[in-house]
Amino acid sequence: MSQRTSDAFASRRHQVLIVDDHPVVRTGLRxxxxxxxxxxxxxxxxxxxxxxxxMESSRPEAVVLDLSLKDSHGLGLIEQLRARNERVKILxxxxxxxxxxxxRVLRAGAMGYLSKRETPQRVVDGIRQVLQGEICLSPQMAxxxxxxxAGGQELSRDPIAGLSNRELEVFQxxxxxxxxxxxxxxxxxxxxxxxxxxENIKKKLNVANxxxxxxxxxxxxxxxxxxxxxxxxxxxxxx
Numbered sequence: 082m083s084q085r086t087s088d089a090f091a092s093r094r095h096q097v098l099i100v101d102d103h104p105v106v107r108t109g110l111r112x113x114x115x116x117x118x119x120x121x122x123x124x125x126x127x128x129x130x131x132x133x134x135x136m137e138s139s140r141p142e143a144v145v146l147d148l149s150l151k152d153s154h155g156l157g158l159i160e161q162l163r164a165r166n167e168r169v170k171i172l173x174x175x176x177x178x179x180x181x182x183x184x185r186v187l188r189a190g191a192m193g194y195l196s197k198r199e200t201p202q203r204v205v206d207g208i209r210q211v212l213q214g215e216i217c218l219s220p221q222m223a224x225x226x227x228x229x230x231a232g233g234q235e236l237s238r239d240p241i242a243g244l245s246n247r248e249l250e251v252f253q254x255x256x257x258x259x260x261x262x263x264x265x266x267x268x269x270x271x272x273x274x275x276x277x278x279x280e281n282i283k284k285k286l287n288v289a290n291x292x293x294x295x296x297x298x299x300x301x302x303x304x305x306x307x308x309x310x311x312x313x314x315x316x317x318x319x320x
Contacts, residue, residue, distance in 0.1 A: 095212050096123035098141035100132045100158070101174075102151045106197075110145065110174075113201050120208060129153040129161070136165050143212050145204070148175040148182060154253065156182075156189050156246050163190035170211040174204060177305060181242055183222045189246065193217025240286050241301065248285070251278040255295055256302030 097120055101107050104127070111122045124139035126132035128151040135141070144162060148155035159171055171191040175182065176198075183194040192211035195204060196219065210217040218226070244252060247268075254264045261279070265272045279294065288294045 093119070094121040095119060095143060095208075096121055096139065096141045097208060098122075098124045098126065098132070098135050098139060098144045100126045100135075100144060100146035100150070100155075102127045102147065102149065106147075110204070113205065114208075117205060120205070127151055129158050132158055133161065133165065136162060136169070141169060143170045143172065143208055145172050145174050145208060148173060148177050148186075154250050156185060157250065159186060159189040159191050170214070172207050172211045172217060174199075174207075179219065179222050180225070181239065183218060184226060185246060185249075187216070194222070195219070243285050244282060248278050248282050251275060252282055252298050253302060253305075255279075256298030256300075258299075 097114055099107050099110050099122060101110070107125050107127075111125065114120045114122050123141050124135035126135045132144075132146070132150075136144075146155050146158065150158065155173065155175070159173070162169055162171060171186075171193075173182070173186045173191050173194045174197060175194070176196070179194060179196055186194050192214075193207055193216055195207050195217065199207075199219070207217040216223075241249070241252070250268060251264055254267060259267065261272050261275045264270070265275045268275070279291075283289075283291075283294050286294070286297060288297055
C-alpha cells in the first residue's frame with residue numbers, strides 16, 4: 082500500500098459493526114477499537130435479527146462477527162449481509178476450527194477469518210486489511226489454501242469438511258436436539274428438504290441410521306461448544 086493510500090485511509094474513522102452473542106466479548110472489542118484513530122464502532126448485535134437491523138441503521142463499512150449466534154449460524158448471516166450491501170467488508174472472528182470454516186466463510190462472502198486466540202492487535206490489523214479489500218487469514222491457513230489450490234488437494238480429511246454449508250447447519254441443529262420440523266422452521270425450509278439433507282449427511286459421513294447420525298452430531302456440537310468456551314474464556318480473561 083502506498084503512503085498516499087495509507088494517509089487517505091487514516092484520514093477518517095471507518096465504521097465497524099460488531100456481531101457476537103457474548104456481551105463481554107463485544108465490550109472488549111468495542112473498547113479495543115475505541116483506542117484507534119481510524120476505526121469507530123457504529124453498532125453492536127447479538128444475533129441475526131439485530132445484525133440486519135444494525136446494517137440498516139448504522140451503515141457499517143466493516144462487520145466483525147462470530148459464527149455462533151443465538152438464532153443462527155454466522156455463515157447464513159454473511160450471505161444475508163452481503164446480499165443487503167455487497168460493499169460491506171466482513172471479518173469473521175471466531176473460536177471455531179479454522180481448518181473447517183476459513184474457506185467456507187470466504188466462499189460465503191467474508192474477506193477473512195481470525196481465531197479468537199489471535200492477539201487484540203491482530204484483530205485490529207485484520208479489520209484494516211479487509212477494509213482495504215485484502216484477504217485476512219492466519220499465515221498457516223493462507224499457506225494451506227494455496228497448497229490446496231496448487232495441488233488440487235482436499236483441505237481436510239475430516240468427512241464433516243465435505244458437508245455443504247446448509248448440510249453443516251442441519252448437522253449442527255441435529256446435534257442441538259432439534260427434530261426435522263423444528264429444523265425446517267429454523268432454516269425456513271420444508272421438512273422434505275431437511276430430510277433430503279439428513280440423507281445426504283448420512284451418506285457423506287458414512288453413518289448407517291438416524292440414531293448414529295444423532296450421536297455423531299451431538300458429539301460434534303459438544304466438542305465445538307467446549308472449544309468455543311475455552312477460547313472465549315481466554316478472550317475474557319485477557320481483557
